[in-house]
Amino acid sequence: MKIIADAFGGDNAPLEILKGCAMAAEEYGVGIILTGDEETIRRVAAENGVSLEKMEIVHASQVMDMNAPPTAILKGYRDSSLAVGLRLLSEGRGDAFVSAGSTGAFVVGASHIVKRIKGIKRAALAPVIPTVEGRYMLIDCGANAECRPEMLVQFGAMGAAYMNKILDVENPRVALINNGAEEHKGTPLQQEAYRLLTESPLHFVGNIEARQLPQGGCDVAVCDGFTGNIVLKLTEGLSKALIGQIKGILMKNTATKLAALTLKGGLAEFKKKMDYKEYGGAALLGISKPTIKAHGSSDAKAFKNAVGQAVRFARQNVIGSIEGYLAEMKAKE
Amino acid sequence: MKIIADAFGGDNAPLEILKGCAMAAEEYGVGIILTGDEETIRRVAAENGVSLEKMEIVHASQVMDMNAPPTAILKGYRDSSLAVGLRLLSEGRGDAFVSAGSTGAFVVGASHIVKRIKGIKRAALAPVIPTVEGRYMLIDCGANAECRPEMLVQFGAMGAAYMNKILDVENPRVALINNGAEEHKGTPLQQEAYRLLTESPLHFVGNIEARQLPQGGCDVAVCDGFTGNIVLKLTEGLSKALIGQIKGILMKNTATKLAALTLKGGLAEFKKKMDYKEYGGAALLGISKPTIKAHGSSDAKAFKNAVGQAVRFARQNVIGSIEGYLAEMKAKE
Numbered sequence A, B: 001m002k003i004i005a006d007a008f009g010g011d012n013a014p015l016e017i018l019k020g021c022a023m024a025a026e027e028y029g030v031g032i033i034l035t036g037d038e039e040t041i042r043r044v045a046a047e048n049g050v051s052l053e054k055m056e057i058v059h060a061s062q063v064m065d066m067n068a069p070p071t072a073i074l075k076g077y078r079d080s081s082l083a084v085g086l087r088l089l090s091e092g093r094g095d096a097f098v099s100a101g102s103t104g105a106f107v108v109g110a111s112h113i114v115k116r117i118k119g120i121k122r123a124a125l126a127p128v129i130p131t132v133e134g135r136y137m138l139i140d141c142g143a144n145a146e147c148r149p150e151m152l153v154q155f156g157a158m159g160a161a162y163m164n165k166i167l168d169v170e171n172p173r174v175a176l177i178n179n180g181a182e183e184h185k186g187t188p189l190q191q192e193a194y195r196l197l198t199e200s201p202l203h204f205v206g207n208i209e210a211r212q213l214p215q216g217g218c219d220v221a222v223c224d225g226f227t228g229n230i231v232l233k234l235t236e237g238l239s240k241a242l243i244g245q246i247k248g249i250l251m252k253n254t255a256t257k258l259a260a261l262t263l264k265g266g267l268a269e270f271k272k273k274m275d276y277k278e279y280g281g282a283a284l285l286g287i288s289k290p291t292i293k294a295h296g297s298s299d300a301k302a303f304k305n306a307v308g309q310a311v312r313f314a315r316q317n318v319i320g321s322i323e324g325y326l327a328e329m330k331a332k333e
Helices: A015-028 A038-047 A070-074 A081-090 A103-114 A149-166 A188-199 A225-250 A254-274 A300-315 A318-332 B015-028 B038-047 B070-074 B081-090 B103-114 B149-166 B188-199 B225-250 B254-274 B300-315 B318-332
Strands: A002-006 A031-036 A055-059 A096-099 A124-126 A128-130 A135-139 A173-177 A203-208 A220-222 A282-285 A291-293 B002-006 B031-036 B055-059 B096-099 B124-126 B128-130 B135-139 B173-177 B203-208 B220-222 B282-285 B291-293
Touching (some): A002 A081, A002 A300, A015 A031, A015 A038, A031 A038, A031 A081, A070 A103, A081 A096, A096 A103, A103 A282, A124 A149, A135 A225, A149 A188, A149 A220, A149 A300, A173 A188, A188 A203, A225 B225, A225 B254, A254 B225, A254 B254, A282 A318, A291 A300, B002 B015, B002 B081, B015 B031, B015 B055, B015 B300, B031 B038, B031 B081, B038 B055, B055 B081, B070 B103, B081 B096, B081 B103, B096 B103, B096 B300, B103 B282, B103 B291, B124 B149, B135 B149, B149 B173, B149 B282, B149 B300, B149 B318, B173 B188, B173 B225, B282 B318
Parallel strands (some): A002 A031, A002 A096, A031 A055, A135 A220, A173 A203, A173 A220, B002 B031, B173 B220
Antiparallel strands (some): A124 A282, A282 A291, B124 B282, B128 B135
């Protein structure tokens, strides 16, 4: 198996990406194809003692500009490390693609260069978010600010396929993020999506309120990309703010620092449990080949986890499972 | 000054409401008009040693059913403690109204019985939410799932008036909750609201991402009621989940319990800082007289704070300030 990795995506590229890829090649025993400026890759690797063994480099002369419009990947940035990686994937040179680069360009590039699964209306970004009792997949977390009800149903199917194949969840519980539990709640988008989800072959467990999300209660939480962006960003921002406050309390003086030592084990466990990086990046679901968007701030370990996720994504045939749901839904129409 | 209080709204009515009103009468030196079943109020007060001095009771034979549609307040529940309280307010029998009852019925009842401020398209629910560096008003947090861009601008004006008059914020910073910082971000609703806010007399500071909200950065965060519901409920749910996890770490064994003792002061301070109950209830802004929606789970102290908020709301002439903004915006058209 070969994973294609964008060596120039994200805040810590290329060094952390190279380190992460070296760790992944070792840990998962897979080949890696790096895309990006070959000379820089070789120089940075040499300067930092990162072995490029088991890795190929495919040269790309450009880096996608984070401030360029996403569609620029199809025009002025056709030779960016992101575009070249996606092209290699579409040509079958590797089994999956990972990038920590621009989210918008990633979605546009994957949809147009690699193409969507036949019948899928929109690709959706889907991170796995830790909860008190486990984790849930949030889909869509931001690829599509505006959605139609039938897209939300497809998001549910894609999320269920992923959670079943990658995280071994039997019969994943799919819920609709809404402003109340009753079926008439929400805007016409949620009301119609509720109806369609009820009629679908998915294991639909009804609406879920945002209050319930951090406790658990579903395996796949479906929403439009605007709402998903709010949920993801607020989860990240509030966790960070609250943990920062707790740290302040622990570091206040000598006595509290001593107390903190006693709590060290418990706090470390808690931190690990709540660390979304443990689940790798966000899968871009709906594309005809496995694509993973790593967090823009990925360090080596986070990128390594994202490569590991790409390996499982390719091995477990998630895409075949999504196609199965699509066929089932079509048959019901 | 007289505050009208719905004695039968919320999970802990009537006892906690009566206690809260007694505390408020004492602390703020105001008169209270209680609405609800007179016999029950007198009996519960007597049984629990709550003094009804300085309080009047206006009998109401019904309690608004939480499961009834909100519009039922105008039909089958016209003699509910909620409807009667709103009618007393519209007749000028008191200066402000507080209820911990059904949110939907409260919004519908206030809009139709007390009426909106002339020119205001929709009333909005607006709680004040604590942040690391202070607090912000979230408007609308759920009264209107669907909004038009001009409504969001009015929400900004109402929030600015409140923050200025009640929390003494000079020139409140108004921000638009969006999925990115750039002005073209969001759906057409946010894009057009951004344009209108830029042209308005408000101190508009641009888009705010959900990630930033818990840190601070604005005094008024404007959004449609669906998004606001997600922000409010996720903030409550995630705070609760994380604090629960921290408690678990502290209570794990004898050593951690001892450590917890050392941290007691810091944790109590943190809890107080993050407690939204400190700010009272959610103001229902846009109604022609002061109306406060207390949290459904209000205990005596939370309800007392909500009454205190109603007192300030009436004293500070927030409504006059909202009318001033409306006139300024009309002049600019």
